Amino acid sequence: MEKPLNSAIITDFKITTRMCVVCRGRFPQKDLYRFQEKDRKLVSYTKTGRSFYICTQCIKQERKRLVKILNGKFKIKQINIEELAKQ
């Protein structure tokens, strides 16, 4: 007779996922970049304040489109290319 699955074991196998703010898809945290808005610019998360995630696919898309989406959500007007390259 099989034992019912232990909930603690299920938790161990569960991968922590976060939502990409651009495509709204869910991805493991390691496949996401973490950012925040500072002075209307997209910057790397500084461990303080509100942060959000963008997936590796969305980061690669056309910058103009990315800015448009981020502007609608966070009033971000500028994406610092160097900031993205650092990660």
Ligand SMILES: [Zn+2]
């Ligand atoms: Zn995405």
